[in-house]
Amino acid sequence: MTRKHPSSLVRRTGWPTSVSSPVVTPLQPSVVYASPDPDALDAQYADASGYTYAREGHPNAEVLAAKIDMLEGAEGGIITGSGMSAISATFLGLLKAGDHVVGGDQLYGRTLRLMTQDLPKLGIETSLADPTDARAMESALRPNTRMMVVEVISNPTIRIADMKGIIDLCQSRGILLVVDNTFTTPRMYQPLSEGADIVIHSVTKLLAGHSDATLGYVAAKDPVCIAEINAANVTWGLTPSPFDCWLAERGLHSFDLRFERAQANAGKLAEALATTPGVKRVLYPDRPDHPDHNRAANLLAGQGGNMLSFELEGGREAANALTRAAPEIAFAPTLGDVGTTLSHPASSSHRGLTPEARDAIGISEGFFRVSVGIEEPELLIDELCKAAAATV
Numbered sequence: 001m002t003r004k005h006p007s008s009l010v011r012r013t014g015w016p017t018s019v020s021s022p023v024v025t026p027l028q029p030s031v032v033y034a035s036p037d038p039d040a041l042d043a044q045y046a047d048a049s050g051y052t053y054a055r056e057g058h059p060n061a062e063v064l065a066a067k068i069d070m071l072e073g074a075e076g077g078i079i080t081g082s083g084m085s086a087i088s089a090t091f092l093g094l095l096k097a098g099d100h101v102v103g104g105d106q107l108y109g110r111t112l113r114l115m116t117q118d119l120p121k122l123g124i125e126t127s128l129a130d131p132t133d134a135r136a137m138e139s140a141l142r143p144n145t146r147m148m149v150v151e152v153i154s155n156p157t158i159r160i161a162d163m164k165g166i167i168d169l170c171q172s173r174g175i176l177l178v179v180d181n182t183f184t185t186p187r188m189y190q191p192l193s194e195g196a197d198i199v200i201h202s203v204t205k206l207l208a209g210h211s212d213a214t215l216g217y218v219a220a221k222d223p224v225c226i227a228e229i230n231a232a233n234v235t236w237g238l239t240p241s242p243f244d245c246w247l248a249e250r251g252l253h254s255f256d257l258r259f260e261r262a263q264a265n266a267g268k269l270a271e272a273l274a275t276t277p278g279v280k281r282v283l284y285p286d287r288p289d290h291p292d293h294n295r296a297a298n299l300l301a302g303q304g305g306n307m308l309s310f311e312l313e314g315g316r317e318a319a320n321a322l323t324r325a326a327p328e329i330a331f332a333p334t335l336g337d338v339g340t341t342l343s344h345p346a347s348s349s350h351r352g353l354t355p356e357a358r359d360a361i362g363i364s365e366g367f368f369r370v371s372v373g374i375e376e377p378e379l380l381i382d383e384l385c386k387a388a389a390a391t392v
Contacts (some may be wrong), residue, residue: 006243022256027246028059056234056357060245067219067252068207071186073193077219078230079245083182083202085238086109086147086216090198091180093232094225097123099146103127104131104161106154115149120277132292134165142331147176152191153183153297156369157362158309159282160292167195170330176225183208183335186258198229199220205371206306206335209249209258215240215248217381256339257389258374260308265340265380266372272306272381278392280366306373307335308386310368318391319344319366326387329380335371342379343369 003244012034013030022280033051035041045051051058061079080086091114095101099367103115105128115126129140131150148170150161163179170177178198179191191199201207203215220226233239269285282289285296286304296304324329325341330341333348343349345363358364372380 001283004238022060023247025060025063027242029242030054030058045369054242055239056253058242058245060242060249064203064215064249064252065217066210066243067249068186068201069209069219071255072181072199072219073111073186074159074188074199076223076226077298078217078226078233079203079240080238081240082214083180083200083204083216084114084240085233086200086202086218086357087114087180087227088235089236089238089311090218091124091147093118093229095119095122095124095146098125098144100125100127100144101147101149102127102129102137102140102144102145103148104137104154105129105148106131106148106157106159107151108155108182109352111149111180112192112350113352115342127144129333131161131166131296132159133316134162134169137162137166137170141173142313143342145173145175147178149178149180151180151183152189153285153286153305153307155366156181156309156343156349158285158290158307160285160290160296160299161196163189163191170197171195184300185255186257186367188303194208199310203248206259206333207255207336208251209255209336209338211242211253211334211337213241213244213251219343228342249387258307258314261349262372263304265377266306266308266370267373268377269306269370269372269381269384272385273308273310273388276385276388278313278388278390280311280313282308282310286364307369307371309367309369311364312368312388312391314366314391316346316365319346321391322368322387325390326383328383329387336370337371338373340373340375341371342384343371345369355376 065077065079068242110272117128127140130136152161177196179196179213180200181191182202185206196218201217203217244250273279274282276343284304332341335339346365350358
């Protein structure tokens with residue numbers, strides 16, 4: 001008997017309906033969405049409703065953006081493929097040839113590269129200045145300055161920007177202020193409510209929290225600004241993966257708990273490292289010896305966060321010795337994972353800078369950044385302090 005294959009095998013079947021609803025957000029990997037007719041598609045594009053093509057938006061990105069909007073006190077934020085794509089979309093959407101941008105001189109290494117090497121290729125002028133001093137940022141302004149970009153807590157030097165002075169400066173001059181809030185997270189600081197125009201996150205980090213999703217987020221006060229940023233996001237193909245969005249939303253469910261535990265661990269680790277042989281200095285905002293301690297106490301409501309940095313006495317040789325002596329602590333150029341990770345900026349995030357440029361912002365060959373996780377604090381302190389002492 002010849003079995004006939006049903007012709008419907010190559011047709012898409014409808015999604016099953018139910019009177020009950022899923023507890024977990026469904027993963028929707030569809031790249032395209034079918035419309036009933038051209039008139040309906042025209043209407044959909046006209047009022048920007050629903051979904052057509054995943055590069056232009058999809059349900060998992062919308063769900064994730066709405067949750068981060070709640071954290072940041074924002075509306076209409078968008079998800080991008082990475083933290084750097086969020087920054088890139090902001091630049092591409094809002095700047096043109098002839099504009100000038102002032103950035104903090106201690107931004108993330110790839111942001112520094114984008115500003116100093118890539119934007120000039122597009123005819124966009126850039127300058128860098130010390131964000132801990134609003135007067136230094138003001139001195140970098142030009143008549144064509146359109147935008148200022150800062151991190152509240154600098155990566156990786158843990159300096160605290162003079163946010164009040166910078167916000168006042170930008171508002172008085174009509175300059176767009178973009179704040180990368182990745183290190184601080186909305187638990188420590190909400191840029192939009194304080195007077196910034198645009199907030200950016202590398203969702204990859206503490207918000208998602210598990211080193212398994214690469215995403216960015218950007219939101220703006222002005223709907224016109226976010227529309228321009230989103231247009232660049234779509235046109236340049238900076239699209240987020242539905243699966244990564246789904247993973248990040250799952251990570252957000254435990255964000256508050258992870259943040260509290262990691263912050264408590266970071267404070268304890270900073271205290272222990274400060275008295276460890278071989279450690280030259282420790283940078284943690286909540287410590288009285290931090291150069292911006294008073295500003296941090298006011299700006300961040302006494303919180304220190306989960307990020308700290310320290311410097312060894314012995315340079316690159318000591319750096320190699322420490323990482324080899326702490327094999328259970330991941331030596332990896334990332335942050336925000338549930339487990340503690342150790343990063344060496346001179347060989348990773350800031351390797352593109354000259355040794356002189358790194359020295360100028362305090363990044364030596366013995367300098368480490370620590371993203372503190374949620375391990376038992378006693379275990380973490382024992383491992384890292386023993387490894388640091390082994391470098392002497």
